[in-house]
Amino acid sequence: MFASVIRHSRGVISAALLLAACGGRPSEAIITGEIGGMAAGAPVVRMDSTEKLAAPDAAAMAVDPAAASAQFADRLVTYNASITLVVDDPAASMQKAAAIAAEFGGFVVSSNIYQVPPDMPQPRTPFEDSRAQPSKVSGVMQANLTMRVPAERRVQATERLRQLALDVRGESLSGQDITQEFSDLSARLRNLEAAETRLMAIMEGAATTIDVLAVYRELVTIREQLEIIRGQKQYLEQSAKMSLISVELLPSAGAQPVDVDTWQPLLVLKQSLAALLNGLQGLVNWVIYILIAVLPLVLLVVVPAWLLVRRWRRNRTAAAK
Template sequence: MLKKSLFALIVLALLITACGGSQMNAPEAMPAEDMSFAESEAGSAAPEYVTSENTNTAGINVEAVPVERLVIKNAELAIIATNPTQNLDEIGQMADSMGGFVVSSNLYQRTLNSGAKVPQASITVRVPVERLDEALEQIKAGAVEVENENTSGQDVTQEYTDLQSQLRNLEAAEAQLMQIMEGATKTEDVLAIYNELVYKREQIEVIKGRIQYYEQAAALSKIDVTITADEADQPLQVGGWQPSGIAKDAIEALISALQFLAGAGIWFVLCILPVGLLIGLPLYFVGRYTMRARKRRKAAQQAEKVLPVENE
């Protein structure tokens, strides 16, 4: 009874390990962006079959079966464009419309020999392998000039076949270990077999991850594109002197002067003029009254001087 309970617990632990191992044992050598392919795209390479040789794992031979030939196709493009920013957006939209995705994109500035700075961009996308040529043609159609184009193919059929053979042998070894565990009578034997089963399960999950990577990499091709701005389309610049830039500065200075005058006029009408009227009007009336009073006094004095002379 104890043996059956222990066996049931070990089988349950193996099942839990198998469920969790598929996420923990991804192939370390594969780039993170490559492992994010959609599983539905796996295995779309050309259906050319090859046969793998038998391999031996833990002394168990499993007969080989035909597998599809897998070729990983990638491309690199260096193009010249009038507007790199626009091309960057168009390439990303193209990848999405084809069922692919953007891996990375970068927009920055490059300094020309004349000292002018022009935009430059780079983008990496993945598209279905059957639409690779179509994608390349669309990218080149939006370019002024294609500086460099490189298409490469890596045949990973042998590696893929070896991995599948190893997987079959490991799964067969796992099944035999389960049978041996059923006949084990000692607790230490059961634990030793359990440890070996855990090790085999880890190997199985790692190999499954590598197989999945190859299938997905063959289904989605990677395109690296470098986009450089067309120098002929850039503004004229001689020895660091750029006429369009000078004209722009002059217009900005004119606008600033007009803004200053308009601001000064607003300040005068809304602030200085009211304050001036508030202070100036009383002073004006006081001054005017004073001047009139002086004139009256002066006229009276002159009249007094004239009157005695007439009396004589």
Template sequence: MTSSKRILSLALLLTLLGALLAGCAQQKAPLPEAVGRDAMENGAASLAMPANAPAAKSAAFQDAVPEEAPRLVIRNADLEIVVDDPAQAADAISKMAASMGGFVVSSKVYESTSASGVQLLYGSVTVRVPAEKFQEAIGQIEALAVRVERKDITGKDVTEEYVDLQARLKNLEAARDELQRLMRDATNTEDVLAVYRELTQVQGEIEQVKGRIKYLKTSAAMSAISVRLTPSAAAKTVSIGGWHPSGVAKDALVMLARTLRGLLNLVIWVVIYLIPTFLALGIVFGLPAWGFYRLARRWWRKRHAPQPQEPPTPAAAPPPSENT
């Protein structure tokens, strides 16, 4: 390969690679696999598309994305339940997840003061279970509850993003293979470095896409269930004609805590930040300004100080008269 041909091939490849990466950045309009591969293999021929190119592109995209592709849905649940023993319930939920082939993400049992002023045990646990056992797991958790306070189930369909990422990955891998071939054929050091830079960028894109694909597959395969456990003793509230004084007291305590926290934060900011800042500004700017003021005042006083008046000269005595 002559030097001119090598440089021409490199320039053409980098141009096509830039267009490929720009198209891959838009997940909603991914570059079809067949088109990307043809662009790499045919070089300049891909720049001059024949009249029937749109039809070929559409067919290639349909081949890359099957119409009967399984849906990829991420399903999660968030529950708040009242139980007799939060510690025992948290342990039961953890064992349930393990028996279903899942695992515990986090589990915590802690003491807190209830609205009536009593120290009680509370708990929270987050588990992941296989998606096919999602509803079964929720049913078993609800069976542990004295009362279900809240239940939120969310589902997010990520099929389109997953298919787009698969197409991007195939295009990027094709670009990587073409760059590796070109680097093997290159003999000029400058050409090798240029291809290596592009190859590094493409490899980074491949790793990012693979990581996102793995995250989507894992999240869809293992559903997350978060459960907040409240003791039944804390859930018993006093009601007077529909009025719940314990709930009002709890809200008042929460507002008091927030107010005290805000005041404490303000004091900390004033002591640690504002006072040292003003002292530093006073030293840096205040002392020179004060010295300049003193010098200017002294100069002004000297300039406008009243001049001392000389005492009047006494008049000369008249000469003695000759007649006397």
């Protein structure tokens, strides 16, 4: 008998888990006895095809502004703002932005200060070795900051951030309605909690160890899902309560470093010696090349030609006599 109860309970739990997985809400219309806005016990009036429908009541069709405002106020919306500021000192402005986040009841999620690499390397000097790496100028310092502030104080915090800047280079705001996702999670949570309660009742009536272990395994699975859903709901609630603001801090033209190369006489001396040795090495290479590769070819062509010309001149002289 207890085994049949277990099988029946598993069927109930499987149905509850299926509802939770689909994310559907419990059918309030069936629970309250209403279907399609009509009471279950209300009589159904049949109409002839010749009868005409009465005109709808204007008062019934009117939308209550207070109800619409209340419905809009209950929605969960997350806001993500981004702003790019030009400041004198990015590092100091980053500290001030962190203080603004704390002032408005928020906190800093991440912050970073870094040096932007130069776009192009500097040209080599005339005495610089071609195999050496080209010299580069030091880049400018930039910073970025990500903070969260209460959603109702986001506008004031953004305005305070603008006051830190010499110029506002760009600004953007995006929002996402998460009401439906939050409602689905709530429905799944209620179904899983009901299944957990049912399993606890079954465990109390279990008579054998096998039955207890079977119910316990189901409880572990459901409780894992409960913790996951509760964490997701908490994250959505916090995201809606605390807006995210990303701040990019760029240095002004006056704050950028002046690119002045330092004088390094020892480096110039080394580069000059390297250039001299490279020149002597090239000269010696040319001499060796001429002696080994060019001179034998010249001798093979010039010496026979010279001998032929000399013999021809001797024959001409002998014939003239």
